[in-house]
Amino acid sequence: MKKLATATTMIFMASLTFISCTKEGPAGIPGKDGEDGINGQDGTAGCIECHDNSQALFAKTIQWEKSIHATGGNFERNTGDCATCHTSQGFLGYHVTGTYDPSAPGAAISNPNPPNCYTCHKVHDSYTPADWELTKTGQVAMYNTTQTPDFGAGSQCASCHQGRPVNPFPTVGGGDITITNTRYGVHHGPQANVVKGTGLFEPGTGYNNHPHANIENTCVTCHMAEAFGTQAGGHTMYLGYDYYGSTVLNTAGCVGCHPNVEEYVVKTEELQAEVELMLLDLKAMLDEIGAMNPGSDNSVAGTYSPEVAGAVLNYKALTEDRSLGVHNPSYVKRVLQNTMEAIQQ
Ligand code: HEC
Ligand code: HEC
Numbered sequence: 001m002k003k004l005a006t007a008t009t010m011i012f013m014a015s016l017t018f019i020s021c022t023k024e025g026p027a028g029i030p031g032k033d034g035e036d037g038i039n040g041q042d043g044t045a046g047c048i049e050c051h052d053n054s055q056a057l058f059a060k061t062i063q064w065e066k067s068i069h070a071t072g073g074n075f076e077r078n079t080g081d082c083a084t085c086h087t088s089q090g091f092l093g094y095h096v097t098g099t100y101d102p103s104a105p106g107a108a109i110s111n112p113n114p115p116n117c118y119t120c121h122k123v124h125d126s127y128t129p130a131d132w133e134l135t136k137t138g139q140v141a142m143y144n145t146t147q148t149p150d151f152g153a154g155s156q157c158a159s160c161h162q163g164r165p166v167n168p169f170p171t172v173g174g175g176d177i178t179i180t181n182t183r184y185g186v187h188h189g190p191q192a193n194v195v196k197g198t199g200l201f202e203p204g205t206g207y208n209n210h211p212h213a214n215i216e217n218t219c220v221t222c223h224m225a226e227a228f229g230t231q232a233g234g235h236t237m238y239l240g241y242d243y244y245g246s247t248v249l250n251t252a253g254c255v256g257c258h259p260n261v262e263e264y265v266v267k268t269e270e271l272q273a274e275v276e277l278m279l280l281d282l283k284a285m286l287d288e289i290g291a292m293n294p295g296s297d298n299s300v301a302g303t304y305s306p307e308v309a310g311a312v313l314n315y316k317a318l319t320e321d322r323s324l325g326v327h328n329p330s331y332v333k334r335v336l337q338n339t340m341e342a343i344q345q
């Protein structure tokens with residue numbers, strides 16, 4: 001900066017000398033005494049803390065590119081409340097800036113993007129590394145429950161990975177519920193409800209959360225642990241990867257608590273098999289009652305007791321959760337047991 005200033009001054013002085021030789025003009029206004037300015041901070045100092053040659057940004061980017069967030073394609077669901085979970089702009093507009101009202105007539109996001117760096121991080125807000133901060137932190141006001149759990153860094157995930165509103169929500173001993181379509185239930189991603197044991201239909205008693213409900217940063221600890229290539233962990237967010245033809249659980253996030261992790265891989269398989277069987281039993285009961293279609297996960301329109309409607313809701317939620325119990329082992333097993341007891345004929 002200083003060098004440039006000096007060079008400019010010299011050229012300027014030279015031209016003045018040139019002018020004064022040829023023609024005498026009127027005297028100028030006396031100049032103010034100059035002061036040598038302090039050099040400003042380099043404008044790119046913040047940028048290069050992220051845009052450096054460490055390859056860190058590249059690693060996260062190739063992981064994300066393989067995630068369902070990038071490849072799933074359902075960000076085409078860009079209208080109403082769908083856009084709050086399926087598009088980046090809808091998420092930020094609804095959960096962060098309050099500029100998107102999903103209930104406004106014709107609400108839609110144009111040029112929608114899938115969940116990406118800008119959805120979860122404050123990228124290019126302050127142009128400093130502080131921009132890695134997450135866009136959604138703290139308590140999450142969840143649908144279908146008055147509870148507002150805090151998932152730590154996982155609050156980012158829980159805002160989208162939770163059940164959609166069900167109205168009216170079945171209550172034990174409450175009024176009958178009319179199911180009007182095959183898609184009755186809490187939608188595809190109710191993982192946050194299962195992790196914290198809230199927002200499901202709870203007949204009977206004995207509900208206790210498993211220690212997994214209170215893992216620090218919840219989702220992030222298990223799903224975003226040390227990456228295995230671009231197949232699992234990190235920003236892929238997957239837990240399973242293919243290793244020479246067989247599917248292996250990425251245990252990088254488990255070892256901190258389960259140092260004897262091979263034993264817990266076996267326990268995980270046993271738990272998942274047990275929960276899968278319970279889900280099959282529950283499904284068979286609902287098929288027999290006629291509330292679900294044999295051979296699919298579709299519900300059958302009709303008016304049902306709250307216990308039967310709640311059982312349909314729980315069956316779908318625990319199927320869509322897709323951890324087969326791992327998210328909250330003791331709670332999930334209790335929900336399934338009590339639900340089956342409640343609809344036993
Ligand atoms: C917090 C870390 C961070 C800082 C600081 C930062 N960037 Fe970025 N920048 C990113 C990320 C993340 C992306 C998106 C990468 C992607 O799309 O894969 C990005 C993308 C870009 C792009 C590609 C075009 C685009 O917008 O997607 C340019 C150009 C860019 N940044 C310039 C800058 C400049 C100039 C500065 C400083 C004034 C800066 N960045 C500061 C993280 C940062
Ligand atoms: C903006 C909403 C949003 C946020 C935030 C979000 N997700 Fe997702 N996630 C989705 C959607 C939507 C899909 C499905 C994408 C599709 O089908 O197009 C998905 C898919 C996934 C999948 C793949 C599921 C499969 O089909 O195999 C995993 C795993 C996942 N998310 C984990 C996470 C974790 C962990 C976090 C937090 C770090 C998170 N998500 C944050 C909306 C979100």
Ligand code: HEC
Binds near residue numbers: 159
């Ligand atoms: C509260 C957040 C939320 C809302 C609202 C929401 N979704 Fe989703 N949706 C998700 C998540 C999360 C997933 C991915 C779940 C997973 O893969 O475990 C998903 C998955 C899907 C899928 C993929 C299903 C599959 O089996 O691959 C479709 C299709 C979909 N949503 C459509 C919609 C439509 C249409 C709407 C609006 C009518 C909507 N969603 C509203 C969160 C939401």
Ligand code: HEC
Binds near residue numbers: 061116120224
């Ligand atoms: C679905 C949400 C989500 C998306 C999408 C996402 N991230 Fe992240 N990212 C996270 C979470 C959660 C963490 C862990 C933060 C924590 O524990 O506080 C993280 C951590 C990071 C870190 C480490 C930050 C630090 O403080 O050192 C970097 C770098 C990063 N992400 C880059 C990216 C880039 C680049 C993209 C886009 C290619 C991206 N992320 C997309 C959720 C996301």
Ligand code: HEC
Binds near residue numbers: 154218322324
């Ligand atoms: C105790 C560790 C743990 C925690 C905490 C956790 N998960 Fe999972 N999650 C799992 C395991 C294990 C599976 C099953 C993976 C398998 O069988 O391939 C799973 C499955 C899933 C799936 C289905 C897709 C897939 O990759 O199999 C999604 C989506 C998901 N979890 C999202 C979340 C979200 C969102 C949170 C936080 C609200 C969360 N998880 C918290 C361990 C965890």
Ligand code: HEC
Binds near residue numbers: 212222267
């Ligand atoms: C923050 C600590 C923590 C983390 C991280 C964690 N667990 Fe656990 N897990 C526990 C505790 C505590 C128990 C209950 C005591 C026990 O069974 O060891 C448990 C129990 C289990 C059980 C037995 C379930 C049952 O029937 O009671 C399985 C299976 C399991 N964990 C799998 C996993 C897997 C897989 C991961 C990683 C994806 C994981 N855990 C991550 C703390 C953790």
